[in-house]
Amino acid sequence: MSELLRVENLTKVYSNGFVANSDISFSVNAGEIHALVGENGAGKTTLMKMLFGMEDYQKGAIYLNDKKLEMKSALDAIHNGIGMIHQHFMLVPSLSIAENIVLGIEPTKAVMFNYKEAVRMTSEAAKKYGFDLDVTQRVSDISVGSMQKVEILKALIRGVKVLIMDEPTAVLTPQETRELFEQLHRLQEQGYAIIFISHKLEEIMELCDRVTVLRKGKCLGTYDISDMTQERISNLMIGRDVELRFQKDDPESGEDLLLVSDLIVVGDDGKRNIDGVSFRVRAGEVVGIAGVEGSGQTELAAAITGTEPYHSGSITLSGEEIRGHTVRQLREMGMASIHEDRMTIGASVNQSIRDNIIADRFYRPEFRKFIFTDKKAIDEFVDRCIEEFEIACDDADQPVRMLSGGNIQKVVVAREFTSGCRFILASQPTRGIDVGTTEMIRKRLVSMSHENKVATLLISADLNELLEVSDRLLVLRRGKIVAAFPKASEVSEDKLGEYMLGIRTMTPQEMEGLL
Amino acid sequence: MINFITNFGFSVLRLSTPIIYAALACTVTKKAGLLNMSVEGMMLCAALLGVISSALTQSVLLGVLGAMLAGCLVGALISYVNLVGKSELYLTCIAINLMATGGTTFALYMITGAKGTTFSYLASLAVPTIQIPIIKDIPLLGPILSGHSLLTYLAFLCTALIWWLLFKTRLGLRLRSVGENPHAAESVGISVTRIRTTAYLIAGAVAGLGGAFMSMSYVAWFSRDMVAGRGFIGLSANNIANGSPVVATIFSMLFGMADTVANILQLTDAGIAYFVKMLPYVITIVGMVVMSVFQIRRRKHMKQKAVAAAIQEAAAEKQT
Amino acid sequence: MKNVRRVEAVFEVLRIVVAFLVAYGLTLLVLVIISEDPAQAIYSFTVGPFTTPRRIGGIIQKAVPLVFTGLGMCFMYSVNRFNLSGEGIFIMSACITTYFALSMQGLGLPKWLYILVLLAIGALVGFVLASIPAIINVKLGANIIVLSIMLNYILLYFTQFVLTRVVRDVGVSYTASYEIPVTARFGELIPRTGIHTGVFVALLFCVVVTVLFKKTSLGFEMRTVGSNPDFAVQIGINAVTTIVLAQALGGALAGVGGSLEQLAMNSRFQWTELTNHGMNGVVVAVLAKKRPQYVILTALLMAYIRQGAQVVSSSTDIPAEFIVLVQGVIILMVAAETFLSKTRNKIIYESALRSTENSNAA
Incomplete structure (x- = not known):
C-alpha cells in the first residue's frame, strides 16, 4: 500500500x-x-x-x-x-x-x-x-x-x-x-x-x-x-491503568425527595420527548439514568430543574410541585444541578471563577453587607472552594474560559456541591474531562448521597460511571423508562446496552416497585 | 370622493417606494443570515450621492448609478468591518448610521454652506415619471397606477427580481444555505464571507435605489436626515415578513399607507400635525407588536394543540 | 496563564487607545485635506479647546450630558441590548422638565427641592419610556434598535407639539418656551467658564452607578445576564426582569441628563431636533467598555473633541459634523474583534511556547 x-x-x-x-x-x-x-x-x-x-x-x-x-x-x-x-x-x-x-x-x-x-x-x-x-x-x-x-x-x-x-x-x-x-x-x-x-x-x-x-x-x-x-x-x-471501580456501601435511603409521576414533555414538533415517566429519588441514594443520547435526558433534566415547562404529570421536590416555582425558589428548596453543557450553560465562561461560584447565592445574607455585596466574605468563600476542589488557576479573578475542561467542571461542582442541596441532578458530570477530576466528582456524588443523605439523580452516557456511582439504575429509551434495576452493581454493561438499544424491554410488571 | 381615492392610492404607491426598497435590501441580507440595520445609512448616503452625481453629470442615469454605488460602498464597509473585522453587527450598524447622518450633513454643509438642503445650490435632476399607455385611461385605476416615477415601478420589479435571485439562481441557493447553516456552506467551500459580502453589496444597490427615490423623485434635492427612519420602517416590514420578498413588499405598502394618511392629515392644524407626523412610526411599532403577538399566539396555539394531541394519544395508549 | 491574562488586559486597553488615536489621526488628516488653512484648523482642533477658560469650561459643560447618556448606555450595553431610546428620552425629559418647572413656579419650593423634583421627573420619564421598547423586545422578540429609533421619532414630534402648543412663549420672535425660573436652574460654579453646579450631580451619579455595577446584586445580575443569559436562567436569575430593569435604569439616567442639561444650560426649551446626546452616549459607553468608572474619562474625551470641533467651525468654514468620523471609526475599531488580535495572539503564542519550554527544561 x-x-x-x-x-x-x-x-x-x-x-x-x-x-x-x-x-x-x-x-x-x-x-x-x-x-x-x-x-x-x-x-x-x-x-x-x-x-x-x-x-x-x-x-x-x-x-x-x-x-x-x-x-x-x-x-x-x-x-x-x-x-x-x-x-x-x-x-x-x-x-x-x-x-x-x-x-x-x-x-x-x-x-x-x-x-x-x-x-x-x-x-x-x-x-x-x-x-x-x-x-x-x-x-x-x-x-x-x-x-x-x-x-x-x-x-x-x-x-x-x-x-x-x-x-x-x-x-x-x-x-x-x-x-x-x-x-x-x-x-x-x-x-x-x-x-x-x-x-x-x-x-x-x-x-x-x-x-x-x-x-x-x-x-x-x-x-x-x-x-x-x-x-x-x-x-x-x-496513560495508566486506572482502577475506577471503587468500593461503596449499600445506601440507607430515606424519604422520597424527588417524585416524578406520569411525566409528559412534548417538543415543539409534537413529539413526546418524555412519555409517561414515573420514578422517585430518595434521600441518601444515587439513581442513575442510562440511555442512548437523545432519549429524552435533556428534556427530563430541563423539566426537573424548572427551566422548561412540562405538560402533563407531576414533579415534586420535597412534596412541592415544581411547576409554579422559579429556578431560584427551587434552588432555595435544596435543588442543585450540574448541567450537561458546561461551556454554554453550566458555566459562564467569560466571567471569573468567583462570579461563577457565587452566581446562585450572591444575594444571600452571608454574602451581603447592608445592600452591598460583601467582597471579603465572598472572597473567603471562593478561595475555600478553590482550595477544597483543587481548581488549578492563578486566582479567583481568572476568567473561566482560560481553564481546562476539567477545571471548568471543578468550578461548576464547587458551586453545586457547596450549595447545601438536598437533591442534586448531575447531567454528564464527567463528560470529556480528565481522570483525576472524574474520580473526584464521582466519589463526591457518592459520599454526598451516602453520608449527607442527598438525593442524587445521575444522567450519564458513560456506562462505567453509571454502574459505579449509581445505587439504582433506570434505562430511558425514546422518552420512556424501559428497564429498572434495584442494584446497579449487579448489572452488566452488556445487559444495560441491550435495554438501551431496544433489544430488550421490561414490562411494567417487572419494573413494579423498582421505580 | 373619487379624486380623494385616486390621490390616496397614488400616494400610497409613491410613499411605499422607499420602504419597499429598504425592506428588499434587508431581505437579501436576512436570507444570508444577517440583519441589515444600516439600511437607513445606506439610503441617506445614496440620496446625497444621487443628487451630487446627477448635478455634476447632468445625467439621471448616472445620478441613480451614483446612488447605487454609494449604497454598495456602505455595504462594503459593513461587510469589511463585520466579516473581516468580526465586529458585533449591532454596534457596527449603529456606527455606520451615525457616520452616515453626520457625514451627509457635513458634506451638505461643505457644498452649500448652509445646513438645510441642496435645493437651489445644486442643479440636480429628477427621475422621469411615466405615463403607462392603455392603463392610464382606465378610470380610477389609471390615475393610481400611472404617472409614477420610474423608480416606483422599478421597486415592484425589484421585488420579483429579488425573489428570482433568491429562489432560482445559484447565488440564491448559496445565499440561503449560508443563512440557514453557515458551517454547512463553509464545509463545501462556499465562502460565507464572500456570499455575505455579495448580499451586502446587493442590499446596498437596492437601498441605493431607495435613496435615489428620496432625493430624485420624492423631492429633487437633498436635505439633512431626509430618509427619516424609512430604512428602519423597511427593516421592520422585512422582519414581519420573515424573509419573503413578496410579503415584505406588501407590508411596506401597509406602512406606506400610514405615511400617506399622515401626509393627507397634515394639511390641517399645525399643532396636531406633530401627532400626525408620529403616525408612521407609531404604526410601525404597532405593526411589529401585532405581528409578533400574532405569531407567538399561533406558535403557542400549535404547540398547545400538539401537546393536547400527544397527551390524548398517551392516555389512549395507556388504556390498551 | 497569568501571562495570557496580562497580555489580554494590556491589549484591551491598547485596542481602545489605538482605535482612538487612529480615529483622531484620520480626522486630522481630513481636516488637513478640506481646510484652506490646515495649520490653523489643526491648531484649533487640538489646542483650541484649551486656549481660553471659557473653552476649557466648555469641555466640562459638554461632558456633563455625555456622562449621563454614557452611563445610561452602560446599562443597556451591559445586558447586551442596544436600546437607543436615550436619544429621544434626552429631549423628551428636557421638554417635560420645562413644563413642570413652569407649572410649579408658584409653589415657592426651595431651590434644592425644586431641582430635585424636576430631576426626579426626568428620571421617571426616562425610566418609563426606555422600558417600553425593552418590554416589547423581551416579550415579543421585536428588534430593539428599530423599536427604540421609532420611539425617538415619536418623542421628538411629541416635544415639538408641547413646544408649539403648551409651553411656547409667543412673546419671543423664535420658537421657544417661557423662561424657566432662576430658582429651578443650576448656577454657575466658576464665573466666566460656563461650568455649572450640575457637575456635582454628574460626579455623584458616576459614583452611584459604579457602586451599583460593582457592589450590588443588580450589578451582578446584569453582568451575568449580559455575559451568558442561558447560564443566568439556569442559576436562578430572573433574566427578563434584569434585562428590562437595566434598560429602564439606563433610560432614567438619560432622563436625568436631559433634565439637568435643560436646567443648567438653557433658560428656555427650544430644541427642534434630536440633540445626538444619546448617540454620543453610545460612543462614550463603547470607549469605556461598558464600565461606569471610566465614563467620566471617556465623556471628557468626547467632549474635548466636540469642543475642538466647535472651535474649528467657529474659526473656519468647516462644520462641526466632521467629528462623526472620530466617533464612527472608534466604534467600528473597538467593535472589530480582529483589530490588533493578530499581534496579541502572536505574543500569547510566544509566551505560551516560552513557558512550555521552561517547563520542559525543568
Whole structure:
C-alpha cells in the first residue's frame, strides 16, 4: 500500500495560550482505514480541523502524495482531495438532498441553478456507491443515517481521496453502524483512505487497519491493529491503568425527595420527548439514568430543574410541585444541578471563577453587607472552594474560559456541591474531562448521597460511571423508562446496552416497585 | 370622493417606494443570515450621492448609478468591518448610521454652506415619471397606477427580481444555505464571507435605489436626515415578513399607507400635525407588536394543540 | 496563564487607545485635506479647546450630558441590548422638565427641592419610556434598535407639539418656551467658564452607578445576564426582569441628563431636533467598555473633541459634523474583534511556547 497522506510535526496553539497539538506526525495509506484515538481533549478535533483546512497551525506541514499542502479553508482541503464527515452534520435542512450534495459545485443553466441536472447527478452517484437515497427529499425529513450518507456522498462527488470521519457511529443505530462499515469497506477496496475517529475501541478493532494514538496533544505513535488489544490501546490513551471501580456501601435511603409521576414533555414538533415517566429519588441514594443520547435526558433534566415547562404529570421536590416555582425558589428548596453543557450553560465562561461560584447565592445574607455585596466574605468563600476542589488557576479573578475542561467542571461542582442541596441532578458530570477530576466528582456524588443523605439523580452516557456511582439504575429509551434495576452493581454493561438499544424491554410488571 | 381615492392610492404607491426598497435590501441580507440595520445609512448616503452625481453629470442615469454605488460602498464597509473585522453587527450598524447622518450633513454643509438642503445650490435632476399607455385611461385605476416615477415601478420589479435571485439562481441557493447553516456552506467551500459580502453589496444597490427615490423623485434635492427612519420602517416590514420578498413588499405598502394618511392629515392644524407626523412610526411599532403577538399566539396555539394531541394519544395508549 | 491574562488586559486597553488615536489621526488628516488653512484648523482642533477658560469650561459643560447618556448606555450595553431610546428620552425629559418647572413656579419650593423634583421627573420619564421598547423586545422578540429609533421619532414630534402648543412663549420672535425660573436652574460654579453646579450631580451619579455595577446584586445580575443569559436562567436569575430593569435604569439616567442639561444650560426649551446626546452616549459607553468608572474619562474625551470641533467651525468654514468620523471609526475599531488580535495572539503564542519550554527544561 502506498502512502497517501503524511503529517509532520504539526503544532497548534490557540489564542488563549492552550497548546492543543504539539509535534504531531503520522501517515495514512491509500486503501486503509486508519483509526485516530485519544481521550476527550487529547487534540483529535483540532488535528482534524487542521487537516481539513479549518484551523491554521504554527508549525509543521501536511503532505498529500508527497506534495506539501497549503490550505487556508475547507475548500482548499476538498480541492486537494481531503473530505470530512463532521460529527454534527453540515447540512441545510430546508434544501433537498440533491441541493445539499451539489452545494458549492452546482450545475447551472445560464445564471440559473439547474435543479434537474442536480437531481440526475446525485441520484447517479448514489447508485454508483450503493447508497439508497431519494435525492428529492428535503433533508429535514430524513433519518440520521441517511443524513450521514448524504454527507459521505457530498465528499465523494467532489472527488476526495481521504475521508475524515469524526465519531461517525455516535449517532447511529447498530444496524446503521453495520451498514456504514460495509460501505466503508467498499470505499477502502476502491482505494480511498479513511481516517476514523472514535471512542469505541471494539469498533476500531473490527474496522481499522492501523491506529494512531493521541494523548494530551502529543502523538504516541501509530500501531497495526493486528498487534493491538483494546486494553493496550486504552492504556496508551489514558496513560495508566486506572482502577475506577471503587468500593461503596449499600445506601440507607430515606424519604422520597424527588417524585416524578406520569411525566409528559412534548417538543415543539409534537413529539413526546418524555412519555409517561414515573420514578422517585430518595434521600441518601444515587439513581442513575442510562440511555442512548437523545432519549429524552435533556428534556427530563430541563423539566426537573424548572427551566422548561412540562405538560402533563407531576414533579415534586420535597412534596412541592415544581411547576409554579422559579429556578431560584427551587434552588432555595435544596435543588442543585450540574448541567450537561458546561461551556454554554453550566458555566459562564467569560466571567471569573468567583462570579461563577457565587452566581446562585450572591444575594444571600452571608454574602451581603447592608445592600452591598460583601467582597471579603465572598472572597473567603471562593478561595475555600478553590482550595477544597483543587481548581488549578492563578486566582479567583481568572476568567473561566482560560481553564481546562476539567477545571471548568471543578468550578461548576464547587458551586453545586457547596450549595447545601438536598437533591442534586448531575447531567454528564464527567463528560470529556480528565481522570483525576472524574474520580473526584464521582466519589463526591457518592459520599454526598451516602453520608449527607442527598438525593442524587445521575444522567450519564458513560456506562462505567453509571454502574459505579449509581445505587439504582433506570434505562430511558425514546422518552420512556424501559428497564429498572434495584442494584446497579449487579448489572452488566452488556445487559444495560441491550435495554438501551431496544433489544430488550421490561414490562411494567417487572419494573413494579423498582421505580 | 373619487379624486380623494385616486390621490390616496397614488400616494400610497409613491410613499411605499422607499420602504419597499429598504425592506428588499434587508431581505437579501436576512436570507444570508444577517440583519441589515444600516439600511437607513445606506439610503441617506445614496440620496446625497444621487443628487451630487446627477448635478455634476447632468445625467439621471448616472445620478441613480451614483446612488447605487454609494449604497454598495456602505455595504462594503459593513461587510469589511463585520466579516473581516468580526465586529458585533449591532454596534457596527449603529456606527455606520451615525457616520452616515453626520457625514451627509457635513458634506451638505461643505457644498452649500448652509445646513438645510441642496435645493437651489445644486442643479440636480429628477427621475422621469411615466405615463403607462392603455392603463392610464382606465378610470380610477389609471390615475393610481400611472404617472409614477420610474423608480416606483422599478421597486415592484425589484421585488420579483429579488425573489428570482433568491429562489432560482445559484447565488440564491448559496445565499440561503449560508443563512440557514453557515458551517454547512463553509464545509463545501462556499465562502460565507464572500456570499455575505455579495448580499451586502446587493442590499446596498437596492437601498441605493431607495435613496435615489428620496432625493430624485420624492423631492429633487437633498436635505439633512431626509430618509427619516424609512430604512428602519423597511427593516421592520422585512422582519414581519420573515424573509419573503413578496410579503415584505406588501407590508411596506401597509406602512406606506400610514405615511400617506399622515401626509393627507397634515394639511390641517399645525399643532396636531406633530401627532400626525408620529403616525408612521407609531404604526410601525404597532405593526411589529401585532405581528409578533400574532405569531407567538399561533406558535403557542400549535404547540398547545400538539401537546393536547400527544397527551390524548398517551392516555389512549395507556388504556390498551 | 497569568501571562495570557496580562497580555489580554494590556491589549484591551491598547485596542481602545489605538482605535482612538487612529480615529483622531484620520480626522486630522481630513481636516488637513478640506481646510484652506490646515495649520490653523489643526491648531484649533487640538489646542483650541484649551486656549481660553471659557473653552476649557466648555469641555466640562459638554461632558456633563455625555456622562449621563454614557452611563445610561452602560446599562443597556451591559445586558447586551442596544436600546437607543436615550436619544429621544434626552429631549423628551428636557421638554417635560420645562413644563413642570413652569407649572410649579408658584409653589415657592426651595431651590434644592425644586431641582430635585424636576430631576426626579426626568428620571421617571426616562425610566418609563426606555422600558417600553425593552418590554416589547423581551416579550415579543421585536428588534430593539428599530423599536427604540421609532420611539425617538415619536418623542421628538411629541416635544415639538408641547413646544408649539403648551409651553411656547409667543412673546419671543423664535420658537421657544417661557423662561424657566432662576430658582429651578443650576448656577454657575466658576464665573466666566460656563461650568455649572450640575457637575456635582454628574460626579455623584458616576459614583452611584459604579457602586451599583460593582457592589450590588443588580450589578451582578446584569453582568451575568449580559455575559451568558442561558447560564443566568439556569442559576436562578430572573433574566427578563434584569434585562428590562437595566434598560429602564439606563433610560432614567438619560432622563436625568436631559433634565439637568435643560436646567443648567438653557433658560428656555427650544430644541427642534434630536440633540445626538444619546448617540454620543453610545460612543462614550463603547470607549469605556461598558464600565461606569471610566465614563467620566471617556465623556471628557468626547467632549474635548466636540469642543475642538466647535472651535474649528467657529474659526473656519468647516462644520462641526466632521467629528462623526472620530466617533464612527472608534466604534467600528473597538467593535472589530480582529483589530490588533493578530499581534496579541502572536505574543500569547510566544509566551505560551516560552513557558512550555521552561517547563520542559525543568
